[in-house]
Amino acid sequence: MTYLAKPKLHHPSLPKNRLGFTRRDYEGKVSTLCAGCGHDSISAALIEAFFELAIEPHKVAKLSGIGCSSKTPDYFLGQSHGFNTVHGRMPSVLTGANLANRDLVYLGVSGDGDSASIGLGQFAHVMRRGVNMLYILENNGVYGLTKGQFSATADAGSKAKRGAINKDAAIVTVSLALLMGATYVARSFSGDKKQLVPLIKAGLAHSGAAFIDVISPCVAFNNHAGSTKSYEYIREHNEAVNRLDFWPNREAINIDYSEGSVIEVPQHDGSIMKLRKTHPEYDPTDRINAMTNIQQHAAKGEVLTGLLYLNPESEDLHAHLNTFPTAFNMLGAKELCPGSGMLEKINAALR
Numbered sequence: 089m090t091y092l093a094k095p096k097l098h099h100p101s102l103p104k105n106r107l108g109f110t111r112r113d114y115e116g117k118v119s120t121l122c123a124g125c126g127h128d129s130i131s132a133a134l135i136e137a138f139f140e141l142a143i144e145p146h147k148v149a150k151l152s153g154i155g156c157s158s159k160t161p162d163y164f165l166g167q168s169h170g171f172n173t174v175h176g177r178m179p180s181v182l183t184g185a186n187l188a189n190r191d192l193v194y195l196g197v198s199g200d201g202d203s204a205s206i207g208l209g210q211f212a213h214v215m216r217r218g219v220n221m222l223y224i225l226e227n228n229g230v231y232g233l234t235k236g237q238f239s240a241t242a243d244a245g246s247k248a249k250r251g252a253i254n255k256d257a258a259i260v261t262v263s264l265a266l267l268m269g270a271t272y273v274a275r276s277f278s279g280d281k282k283q284l285v286p287l288i289k290a291g292l293a294h295s296g297a298a299f300i301d302v303i304s305p306c307v308a309f310n311n312h313a314g315s316t317k318s319y320e321y322i323r324e325h326n327e328a329v330n331r332l333d334f335w336p337n338r339e340a341i342n343i344d345y346s347e348g349s350v351i352e353v354p355q356h357d358g359s360i361m362k363l364r365k366t367h368p369e370y371d372p373t374d375r376i377n378a379m380t381n382i383q384q385h386a387a388k389g390e391v392l393t394g395l396l397y398l399n400p401e402s403e404d405l406h407a408h409l410n411t412f413p414t415a416f417n418m419l420g421a422k423e424l425c426p427g428s429g430m431l432e433k434i435n436a437a438l439r
């Protein structure tokens with residue numbers, strides 16, 4: 089573990105984004121995770137995505153639960169708002185924050201223990217309610233922080249470091265998210281930054297609950313032969329259905345594609361997603377097809393990755409509830425406390 093502070097001075101020639109920020113402005117504290125932990129690569133992908141999208145750090149709220157994965161928001165976006173909640177409770181705290189202030193970009197970071205065990209109910213509800221957020225699940229198949237017990241996402245038949253075989257069926261979080269009505273569902277691998285960064289960027293632009301399950305090997309407790317979440321296993325069994333290219337609305341698109349190989353999906357905010365199909369038959373806008381494909385490939389021992397499902401017509405919780413469009417912190421006392429006359433009216437309407 090290291091508590092060395094990062095140097096504050098930056099080299100003057102570091103590349104800057106549209107806002108004049110360098111990548112260093114999107115970093116956080118020095119990581120205290122084990123060297124080689126997949127979670128650190130996800131933090132690096134998040135830094136890259138926020139830098140490239142030129143999102144103002146103070147407009148971001150990052151929330152997490154408990155676990156090595158949930159510690160990571162300390163290691164990126166050091167100038168953003170942060171809330172390390174109770175174990176498994178990130179979704180409800182994030183929902184409350186989002187309802188009070190919709191003007192921030194919401195990032196939820198969680199682990200497989202945090203989301204698929206103690207927080208399973210919270211995970212299901214935040215997906216079905218369409219809370220406008222990017223939910224990143226850093227999935228290593230174990231409770232890393234508490235020394236490597238199998239988590240609920242460990243595959244049946246996979247082997248623990250000390251040789252025990254997991255007998256329980258795994259919770260497949262992408263399938264559950266689809267079942268719960270999530271409108272953006274992707275799976276990726278911490279060791280594939282080229283796939284992960286555009287998925288993060290598109291997830292941030294999505295209106296509603298965007299979910300990315302990122303297989304993120306735990307080098308301390310789940311990276312041995314017999315594990316199905318190790319670097320070696322995922323490199324060998326990774327089957328990408330598509331490759332995503334993402335352009336924010338202000339950028340011109342100037343790449344040529346061969347006809348028929350690409351699906352173009354415009355987003356609410358004017359940004360464009362282009363999906364290069366690596367499986368020509370795969371249609372990411374068909375929820376049932378996505379669910380079937382995930383299971384069919386799993387039966388062959390393959391881990392399907394890429395953008396698995398997208399509903400381009402999605403709406404978020406604010407649209408469902410028809411909420412007032414202004415963030416609470418922008419309202420005055422008069423609007424926040426409209427008086428006893430208004431309360432009387434509301435009560436009368438409920439009688």
Ligand SMILES: Cc1ncc(C[n+]2csc(CCOP(=O)(O)OP(=O)(O)O)c2C)c(N)n1
Nearest residue numbers: 155156157175199200201202230231232233
């Ligand atoms: C209410 C409560 N129960 C149990 C724990 C112990 N605990 C801490 S982290 C953790 C699991 C973390 O696993 P995961 O979310 O997969 O994160 P990882 O460390 O693998 O990244 C558990 C059970 C706790 N902190 N709080």
Ligand code: SF4
Nearest residue numbers: 122125156232306307
């Ligand atoms: S115990 Fe596992 S999950 Fe936790 S920091 Fe180490 S490698 Fe990462």
Ligand SMILES: [Mg+2]
Nearest residue numbers: 199200228230
């Ligand atoms: Mg875990």
